[in-house]
Amino acid sequence: MSGLTGVVACETSICSIEEGTLRYRGYTIDDLAYKASFEEIIYLLWYGRLPNRLELIALKQDLTESAVLPPKIYDLLRLYAPWGNAMAKLRTCVSFLTHFDDEVMDHSFAADHRKAVRIMARMAAIVAAIERIRTDLEPIEPDAIKFSSLAEMFLWLLKGEKPEPIAVKAMDLCLVLHAEHELNASTFASRVTVSTMSDIYSGIVSAIGTLKGALHGNANEQVANMLEEIGDIGRVEEYIAAKIANQERIMGFGHRVYKNGDPRAKHLKALAKELGEYSGDTRWYDMSEKIERIVYESKGLRPNVDFYSASVYTYLGIPRDLFTLIFATSRTSGWMAHILEQHDNNKLIRPRAKYIGKKHQEWLPVEER
Secondary structure, eight states: OGGGTTOOOOOOSSEEEETTEEEETTEEHHHHHTTOOHHHHHHHHHHSSOOOHHHHHHHHHHHHHHTOOOHHHHHHHHTSOTTSOHHHHHHHHHHHHGGGOTTTTOOSHHHHHHHHHHHHHHHHHHHHHHHHHHTTOOOOOGGGSOOSSHHHHHHHHHHSSOOOHHHHHHHHHHHHHHSOOSSOHHHHHHHHHHHTTOOHHHHHHHHHHHHTSTTTTOHHHHHHHHHHHHOSGGGHHHHHHHHHHTTOOOTTBOOSSOSSOOTTHHHHHHHHHHHHHHHTOOHHHHHHHHHHHHHHHHHOOOBOHHHHHHHHHHHTTOOGGGHHHHHHHHHHHHHHHHHHHHHHTOOOOOOOOOOOSOOSOOOOOGGGO
C-alpha cells in the first residue's frame, strides 16, 4: 500500500490514536495538556507510569546535570557557517555525542535509561547553543544556573536571561503536546535503526534525519512564512482564496490520521491567543483564526498541531528555523520511549516489498544490446 497507509508495523503500549483521540500510556492529551509537566510526560513515556514527587524531583535534577555539553560540541558548531541548516547541525551534533559516551554500546536497561536522560537534556542545550554561536554569543553553561524545568532551562540557555513565567508555561505545554505521536515516520525510522542493535544515538540521528524532511517536520515554519507573507488580517481572505483557486496546499491543515481535527490544535490555539493578548499584539493570532475559519468553510479542513504552534513560537521570540528543532527536542522523549520498548523485546524490522518490475528477462551479450 502506498506510503504504508493503514499498515500495522508493530505493537506498542506507549501511545494510541483511536477514533480521533490521542493518548499517552492511556491518558488523553486533553487530560495531560494542562495537568502534566513535560518531565512527568518523559517519565510516563519511558517507565509506563506517572512519577511520584521524589521520582519527579530526581528526574529534573538528572536532566539539569546531564545538559552540560562536551566543549568540542561548541568547537564543532563554530565550524559551520551561521546560515547553515539548523537541523543538519543538530543531526551532526547528536551523532558527535556518541564519542563522549562510554556506555554507547551497553544495551542493558540501566545503561539505556542513563543514556536517554543524557540525550534528552543535551538536545535542548544543543539547540540553544546553535542559536547563540551563530549569532556570535557565548553558549551558557547549564550547570551554573538552577532551573525549575527543562522548558525554563531551554529558554534561559537560548535567550541568556531568566524567562517570564508565561513563556515557561507556553514552552512546557508545547513540549507536552509534541512529545509523542505513535508510529510516525521519524519514530518508525528510530525503531528500524535500533532493531539492528545499533546504538541509541544512531536511532535518534535517524529520527532527526527523517524529521528534517519537508513532509514531516517543518510545517510550522512554513505556516509562519505564510503569516508573514500575508502580513495583515485585511489580506487574509484574498490570499487564501488565491491559494484555493490555484489548488495550492495551505500549510497547517489536514492530517493523515485525524479526519475530524487534531486534538492538540485547540490547546495551541488557546495558548496563541493568551500570548498575543499578553504581548499586546494579537495580529498573528487574529490572522490565524481567520485563516482557520475560511479554510474550514471552503475546504472542510481543520488545523493540525503545526498551525497555531507557529504563532506560539513567534510570540516567544524563537527564530523560525528553530521551530523544527524544538519539535525534535520534545519528540526525543517519544523517540526514546520507542527505542527503549524496541530494545526490551527486540526483533529485527525487515519488511518485504511487492515487486512490480519486469519479469523473465533474457540476458543479451553487450554486442547485441
